[in-house]
Amino acid sequence: MTQFDLAQLIELDRKHVWHPYSALNNDMPLFAVESAQGVKLKLKEGPEIIDGMSSWWSTLHGYNHPELNKALLEQSQKMAHIMFGGLTHEPAVALAKQLVDISPAPLQHVFFSDSGSVAVEVAMKMAIQYWASKGQQRSRFLTLKKGYHGDTFMAMSVCDPITGMHSLFSDAIKEQLFAEAPQSRFADSWDEDDLDSFKDLLEKHHDDIAGIILEPIVQGTGGMRFYHSNYLKQVRKLSQDYNIPLIADEIATGLGRTGKLFACEHAAISPDIMCLGKTLSAGYITLAATLCSSDIAEVIQQGEAGVFMHGPTFMANPLACAVAGRSLNLLSENNWQQQVSQIEQVLKEGLAPCLTMSAVEDVRVLGAIGVVEMKEQVDLRILQPLFVKHGIWLRPFGKLVYCMPPYISSKEELQQLCSGLFKSLSQAYK
Numbered sequence: 001m002t003q004f005d006l007a008q009l010i011e012l013d014r015k016h017v018w019h020p021y022s023a024l025n026n027d028m029p030l031f032a033v034e035s036a037q038g039v040k041l042k043l044k045e046g047p048e049i050i051d052g053m054s055s056w057w058s059t060l061h062g063y064n065h066p067e068l069n070k071a072l073l074e075q076s077q078k079m080a081h082i083m084f085g086g087l088t089h090e091p092a093v094a095l096a097k098q099l100v101d102i103s104p105a106p107l108q109h110v111f112f113s114d115s116g117s118v119a120v121e122v123a124m125k126m127a128i129q130y131w132a133s134k135g136q137q138r139s140r141f142l143t144l145k146k147g148y149h150g151d152t153f154m155a156m157s158v159c160d161p162i163t164g165m166h167s168l169f170s171d172a173i174k175e176q177l178f179a180e181a182p183q184s185r186f187a188d189s190w191d192e193d194d195l196d197s198f199k200d201l202l203e204k205h206h207d208d209i210a211g212i213i214l215e216p217i218v219q220g221t222g223g224m225r226f227y228h229s230n231y232l233k234q235v236r237k238l239s240q241d242y243n244i245p246l247i248a249d250e251i252a253t254g255l256g257r258t259g260k261l262f263a264c265e266h267a268a269i270s271p272d273i274m275c276l277g278k279t280l281s282a283g284y285i286t287l288a289a290t291l292c293s294s295d296i297a298e299v300i301q302q303g304e305a306g307v308f309m310h311g312p313t314f315m316a317n318p319l320a321c322a323v324a325g326r327s328l329n330l331l332s333e334n335n336w337q338q339q340v341s342q343i344e345q346v347l348k349e350g351l352a353p354c355l356t357m358s359a360v361e362d363v364r365v366l367g368a369i370g371v372v373e374m375k376e377q378v379d380l381r382i383l384q385p386l387f388v389k390h391g392i393w394l395r396p397f398g399k400l401v402y403c404m405p406p407y408i409s410s411k412e413e414l415q416q417l418c419s420g421l422f423k424s425l426s427q428a429y430k
């Protein structure tokens with residue numbers, strides 16, 4: 001039974017509930033969702049709209065998926081959760097085995113946690129403990145401008161200092177080393193100078209650096225930028241030359257989104273540590289994982305502590321692991337390569353007309369990610385209701401109108417998404 005009508009719901013929400021990056025009691029558009037099915041969100045007292053966001057990169061196989069529901073229900077009837085200290089269970093072990101099997105070969109060990117930001121904290125802590133075990137106090141990280149790695153404090157410290165508003169938190173966050181963001185674009189020509197700033201920082205500070213952390217190929221929330229695979233290749237080589245662990249944050253890109261199962265594969269590299277999240281549990285329950293190589297794990301264990309110092313209460317939650325395991329099977333059963341390449345093709349065709357608009361700076365597509373970069377910051381008050389009016393759900397930020405549809409989206413749904421986007425922009429910028 002529903003307790004509130006739409007007006008009451010919105011009013012109470014505005015009064016009591018925080019939303020991501022928002023103020024309370026604001027006048028921004030807000031829509032209530034009643035249910036979701038396939039690629040569609042059913043608005044409360046409103047129409048069904050096509051989800052172009054996969055609920056922030058997470059919903060791969062659509063909403064209310066019978067197989068994922070079944071995995072969740074069956075697991076809930078066995079146990080929803082048990083502590084992971086001294087106990088184990090099949091959903092966790094099976095999922096860890098699956099992840100080790102599909103990820104780059106050197107990654108052999110899996111640390112489960114609750115969210116992407118925590119997976120990044122865990123990865124950074126692994127790098128610090130790695131050096132501590134070798135008798136060195138190292139805690140600085142080298143990363144890229146325009147990056148995004150999460151909202152907890154250590155993760156924040158390696159987010160772009162400007163978009164991450166480091167000035168607000170300057171006393172509270174660690175000062176890290178930021179190389180200039182890569183300029184050579186994904187499928188364009190490669191400019192060797194692109195690495196100069198990264199190389200300089202590494203040469204100057206390598207004795208001090210615990211790890212290198214970056215988003216492979218796609219810089220997501222920091223600007224939706226697709227960069228050249230040679231950049232990643234060279235970073236891997238430099239990290240090996242200097243013996244510094246490389247952390248690949250695949251929380252947004254992992255599990256096929258960029259056209260490869262992991263974005264690292266575009267450069268044929270494997271990192272020492274890899275973070276997974278968002279996509280991992282197919283949009284069902286929060287789950288993240290930090291994978292590491294045997295070298296990292298062994299060195300950590302030889303240290304003074306003898307153990308890795310982290311252990312969340314809800315570590316390896318059985319419900320989440322059961323859904324994630326089933327989702328990984330669905331990826332191959334559904335032939336994700338074909339799904340992603342269809343999305344890429346339709347987005348390329350469908351978003352191209354946006355380039356004719358004078359308000360548009362750039363249109364780019366990689367795998368199942370489409371980006372329309374505007375010349376100026378967009379006004380959500382105008383654009384968000386227009387999208388809904390045209391039957392689609394998109395959530396732009398800054399100058400970026402972007403989409404990453406669920407893999408199961410049909411050609412027709414993708415075309416509707418693109419035309420809804422184009423029509424909305426045309427009306428907003430007429």
Ligand SMILES: *Cc1c(COP(=O)(O)O)cnc(C)c1O
Pocket residue numbers: 115116117118120148149150151215220221249250251252277278
């Ligand atoms: C979203 C994201 C995170 C943070 O994940 P949360 O689950 O929101 O904490 C970290 N890194 C990247 C690349 C992300 O896209």
